Each structure stands twice: as structure tokens, then as C-alpha cells.
Amino acid sequence: MAFIDFDKVYKIYTTGVKALQNVSFSIEEGEFIFLIGPTGAGKTTLMKLINREELPTSGDIWFEDFRINQLDDAYLPYLRRNLGIIFQDLKLIPSRSVYENLIFPLQIMGIKKNLISKLANGILEMLELQDRKNHLVEWLSGGERQKLGLGRALIHQPRLVLADEPTGHLDLCSAYDLVKTLYLYCREEKATVIVATHNDRVLKSFPGRILQIERGRLVGDM
Amino acid sequence: MGFVRDAFHNLRRRPSLVLIGFLSIFFTQLIVNIFIFGYLEMQKMGKFSGESFTIKAYFQPDISMEKAQEITQQLKKYPNVSKIVFISQEEAQEKFLEYFNLNQEDFPLEENPFPLSLEVIPTRVESIPELASQIKNTGSFDEVIYGGKNVDVFVKFYHMLLSVGSIVLFLVFIFSLIVIINLIRISIQSRKEEISVFHLIGATETFIRQPIITEGFMEGLFAGSAAFMLSIVVFHFLLDFLQAAFPFFPWINFTELILPLLTVDTFMGGVVGLLGSLIACNSVLKEVLK
Secondary structure, eight states: OOSEEEEEEEEEOTTSOEEEEEEEEEEOTTOEEEEEOOTTSSHHHHHHHHTTSSOOSEEEEEETTEEGGGOOGGGHHHHHTTEEEEOTTOOOOTTSBHHHHHHHHHHHTTOOHHHHHHHHHHHHHHTTOGGGTTSBGGGSOHHHHHHHHHHHHHTTOOSEEEEESTTTTSOHHHHHHHHHHHHHHHHHHTOEEEEEEOOHHHHHHSOOEEEEEETTEEEEEO | OHHHHHHHHHHHHOHHHHHHHHHHHHHHHHHHHHHHHHHHHHHHHHHHTTGGGOEEEEEOTTOOHHHHHHHHHHHHTSTTEEEEEEEOHHHHHHHHHHHTTOOGGGOOOSSOOOOOEEEEEESSGGGHHHHHHHHHTTSOEEEEEOSTHHHHHHHHHHHHHHHHHHHHHHHHHHHHHHHHHHHHHHHHHHTHHHHHHHHHTTOOHHHHHHHHHHHHHHHHHHHHHHHHHHHHHHHHHHHHHHHHHOTTSOOOOHHHHHHHHHHHHHHHHHHHHHHHHHHHHHHHHHHHHO
């Protein structure tokens, strides 16, 4: 069984929009994948299906031995703890500090305070956000917020990272650094990383499998 | 204990909502405290006027001593009976002579005219009419009497206080519960984004609920404690004044008030907060987490 498996997945929203049509592919553990396609192609929907934010209209999605689309709601948090997600809109909490936002995944998992502190300081140092530790998120620049989103996605060392357009608001250099961090994480931790992007220059800078989606259909697997 | 810190954090972030919830529980508890004071005062009056709240039951004249003592033993088992004193014919005669300051020679009857009787002290004043009726219904007594109009008026007043008190307490309880439910609902709605982020990154429903429920509980507990403290100060001065103004009236001691008020205020405050936040969580959280 593959690490992630999409089997004839359709997603049609109640508005009638066909976000995904007959999408099938498999991903092995430790793969670094770029998910590419124009805006509205279905990249975000695909990510949301893996995170069970959305349910497919038909077809099955497997995460190891678990059929995500039939997973009981009670097990959903435990599925999500295996994932690290950089949301397109980041979903940071502006009224909380950088440190508080960063450690949410660890708090949820019930990790002890001293270990949380150790892991968080390591990540803050890696992202060069130590000086911003106690600042509120609303005081951060766009680039710093993106870094914090990255830190929150990696702090609990997930087995699968989903990054939805993480380079969207970044200059080329920052975008390159961010994807490089994800790439190194994939290699060092043997984790699977899926990056949705339409940044060609970043795409060409890192080796990895490319899944191409257009109008909800998987049109390329390179 | 991270959820307790989160609950404090949430309370600090919404001072106006917290104040409304706090005040509604606070005033509810103040009303409750007035009724507790009234109830305890009635109890005190009942004990003070113990004599007039004793039931006197006169056995039928033809009843034997053995039978009368057997009935006395049976009555002792009644739940509303606190104490029973059996009075023989001789004791009754002695009491009569003593009451009228007479000698045996002044009472020349050959046969003792006094019946066997009982003095029954009930556990609670308000149970006197019911207990008297139960004693009468045994069929062994000629006459069962108690403090008459005084007791009836007292018991009526007591029941009125309990009825009005129960209704008022129920209404204020419901009112403060509704206020708390709605405030916690608003609080959850205003944290909708934060809660959905938690949910998306793997928080269980219990993890999300804990700080919300703790928040409601703490709000109720603080308001109850504040109501207790204010009540203690007010009742302290009030009782000082009443004892000075009406020294012959059986006022309760200030110290007797402390434990009941503390228990009811903290318990009821906490329960209102807890119950309100639980109901709010059940009704709103599912919607927020969709």
C-alpha cells in the first residue's frame, strides 16, 4: 500500500463547480512533490481532501491503511497530527504571540512544557525569528508570517507536509529559502512533502516529482 | 493545566462580556443569599419557640400502660419525630399540682383523672401539622394538640417563604443561566477562527472545550465568591443593627451564616457557569467546527 493513494477521486461542490475529476495517483513515503497548475485548477481542493477539510464526492483517498474519506470524526485529530500544513492564508492567530502560534501543534499533542520550549527555540533560531518570539503575529511582516507558518508546520516533525502556495507572497530569494527548508526536511526526516505552487523558478531549482493539474484533472506526472 | 491559563487569557480578552456574566451571577447569588438568611432565621425562630411547637397527644382513657408504651415506641420510629416524652398519670398530676402551686391534700379525688399522654418534639417546625395528623390517625389518642394559631401562622409563613423563594430562585437561576449560555456562545463565535485553526491542526474536541468550560466555571465561581464576600459584610452590619434594635428577637448568629452562604454561593456560582458553558459548547461548537 502506498503512503498516499487517490483512487478515482471526484470533488464537485454544491455550487456545481467540478474541482477534481477522476484523479488517481499514489505517493510513496519520503517523496518531494510539486503540485502545479493554474489558479482554480484544484490544487487547494486536493490538499483539503488529504487533510479531510473536504470530503470527495466519489472515489477513495488512502493515507497508509486508513481510508481518509471514511474515517470516523473521532479519529480525525489523530490523522491531522501526522500532517504539517502551511495554509494558503496561513491561518495564524493574530492576537497571539509568535511563540504561542508556533507551539499550538505541540500543545495539542500534550507535549511537556520543557520539551516544547526546546523545540520551539530550535525552530525560532532556524527561522531567524528569535527576536520576534514574544511579538504578536499582527506586528509581523508578510515574509515573517510565512516563516512562522512554515515553523508551525514542521515543529511537531510530521510525516507529511502540505504546503499550499507557500511562496505566493514572497520574493524569489525568500521563496527559494522556504522551499529549500521543506526540501531539506523531506530528505533529513524521510518525510513526504507536497508543495502546491506556480512559481516556475522555484520549481526548477529542486529535484522532485511534479503532479500537474488542470481544470480538476491530473494531466501530468513527471 | 494549560487550559486554565487559556481560560484566564480568554477572560482577559473580553472584559465587557465577562463583566455582564459576572454581574448576572453575582446578583443571582445575592438574591439567593437573602433567601438563605430568611430560611435560617425561620429555623432559629422555630427552635427558640420550641415549647409552643411541641405536640401534646392524650391517649384514650381506656388504654393500658403496656399498649401506650408500645405505641410510643412505634411513634419514635416516625421520620419527623425528634424526641418523645411519655407522661404517666402520676407525672401529669404532679405537673398539674406544681403548675397551680397546690398540695396533694388540695386535690382530694380518689381516682387520678389525668390520661396518659405524650409530648412529641418534631424534627422540623413545618412538619408539625402533618405529624399531628399522623399521630391522630393511629386511633389511640383522644386528643392531639399543638401550638394552635401561632404554629399555623408560622408554618403558613414558612411555606410561603419556601414557595416564593423556590419560584424566585428558579427564575433567577434560569435567567443567569441564559445570560451565561449566550455570553459563552458569543465568546465561542468571536474565537471561531482560532477554534477552527486548532481543529485543523489536530486538536480534539475535548482540547477545544476545556478552556471554554473552565472559563464559564471560573466566571461563575468568581461571581459567587464576590457575592459571598459582599453578603457577609452586609449581613454582619445588618445583624449588628437588628440585634441592637430588637434585642429580644431570636436573631441568628453571624457565624452561623458563613458556612451555608460560602457553600451555596461557590457551588451554585460554579454550577451556573459550568452548566452554561457546557450547553453553549454543545449548541455552537459543532457549527463552528464544520
